[in-house]
Amino acid sequence: MTTPPRLEVRNLSRSFDGRAVVDDVSLTIQPGQVTCLLGPSGCGKSTTLRIIAGVELQDAGEIHVDGDLICDTVYRVPAERRRIGLMFQDFALFPHLTVAQNVAFGLSGSAAENRARVEAMLDRVDLRRFIDAWPHELSGGEQQRVALARALAPRPRIMLMDEPFSGLDNRLRDDIRDTTLTILKDEGTAVLLVTHEPDEAMRMADEIALMRHGRIVQQGAPYNIYNAPIDKQAVAFFSDINVIRGVVRGALTDTPFGQFLAPGIPDGQEVEIVIRPQHLKIDFDRNGQGPLPTAQDGTPARGVVSRARFMGNESLVEFRMDHDGSTIKATVPNVFLPSPGKPLWLTIRRDRCFVFPVGD
Template identity: 35%
Template sequence: MTLTLTNIAKTFPGGTKALLPTDLEIAKGEILSLLGPSGCGKSTLLRIIAGLEIPDPGASIVFDGDDVTHQSVESRKIGMVFQSYALFPNMSVRSNIGYGLKMQKLPKAEIAARVDEVIGLCRLEPYADRAVTALSGGQKQRVALARAMAPRPRVLLLDEPLSALDAALRNHLRDELALLLRQFGITAIFVTHDQDEAMAIADRVAVMSQGQVAQIGTPEALYRNPATGFVARFVGDAMPLEGRIERAQMHLPGGVLTLPQAGDGQQVLVRAGDISIDPQGPITGRVETVTFLGTHYRIALSGVMAGPLFMLHAGLSAPKPGDEVRLSIPPEALLVLPMEMAA
């Protein structure tokens, strides 16, 4: 199902603009992530699509040619998965999944067939007759997905579906969620503040900032070609370099870097993974801290610029705090972007 959003905005009583006019086109079967920090408008946009919030006048929400802007939540035929899962603790897995179908007064045989179908899709057969209170966080997530999918919704909306889980489980279920959504083949939109989650699951990511979409594209496009410093910082943790730009050079306290292009009136950012220790490197820094992270070390450096600079080092050993090191950054790894106005 295609989803077309036109001029979607939300102003709350008192004049607070939670969402500025936004247009989005989501293709049939596409998985789109709304990614951004708290308060950027992503959950407001999701709730407007669901019918839980009323947009400002002039908005248009169209599902496959059907204008649902003024339709109720029930008539929009959407599936929703909430952060808390919102499962009924006194019901079995099977009863939870079938509850919405029962409310629709479908024939018992059809309810049973649909429940069996999504139980199979979500690999819940061993748990079908268990109480949901006896399930792990990951199993509960699959029940919530199955319940949302059982009524065969036109679009699936997920609001921070993994944020209630601990870090280790979240990483595992992130991949499982991506697989399940693609098996369903349904148009899906999910809200997250976690860039790894968005990039692992979504076909496209809409990065949101201050009530509007800052940039939309595939995870690769956003990472390799961010349009603004905000997007570069949010997708890939790019760090602004603090120095003086003259033509195609950046002058830092620790040395001079060659830029891929003239950078007058612009800002320069770099990612920690693009900085390397190089005895012939053009800049010098002092090691302040070294953190071992299994596959690599994270090193904090001083002296390169006024503030700290972080790098990732993949060697079998790392320099020690207090060591002076020479560093290099390939010019093509430097992100030269327009200077942002202060908020």
């Protein structure tokens, strides 16, 4: 017999004032799996989380935990009985309770059992020494780890996390995310993480559900979402993009960078060829004459440097292209800061381009 997923959401919908905020959302999460709801602000991520948590009612759809129905439009298990943990951007620690009392807040065992669980969870987040401290005596990162310990202390089957790390500085955020991920995996907790930051989703998620206008438009492993995006907006959500337009003739599109395949797109259809800056190649050997390009790199096209900036581990160079005056961005490893006005030849990695019909 097949084991049901820890969390299964079926066709969830919710509207406010006639506007669909959550529109037919479905997803499944297994024990120990981290799924990220990724999308821009206002796309319905937090509302989806609130419905699963039981603090918001859906207009349609069902929620199942370990195969059991916990909520539809008629039947509803109260939020406090769902064994679902919550973590939000604000740590929401009780200022009048000690660290130990905060972590023990959701526990229902004996005093001895609760104390043992509190100590065990504080050991996991390396804060045992602060067991009798007050929240105001802790740093932001320490407060976040206490919030994690409190959320996990009752052994929730599912953890819902809504932008939980956005209030931390970058260096601390990485440390706390890694600690959190390790503990959640060890506990076998199914995690649904909401974020609008692609880097966070790529770092933490086993699966990403890309959300837009209340709907999940693409779902899969981070590698697949990044390397096989469904449309131009999906590419742009993860990185800067360059866009070159062309028209399909015989499943090919002519551009200043050579011909690009456009399989399955009818003749006469205008398309957008989308490429990330890191997949443009500067042809340093060409200088207008050099060797012929490879089939993979296509035809070189000339541009003039408009500006260059060092970004830490790479340089971002912007070009004004000779063929149409458009701006194209390229990233180059390490330090490369050519002077404005310098002409250079560029090629495009054909195997790293995405071709989408205009209007899709």
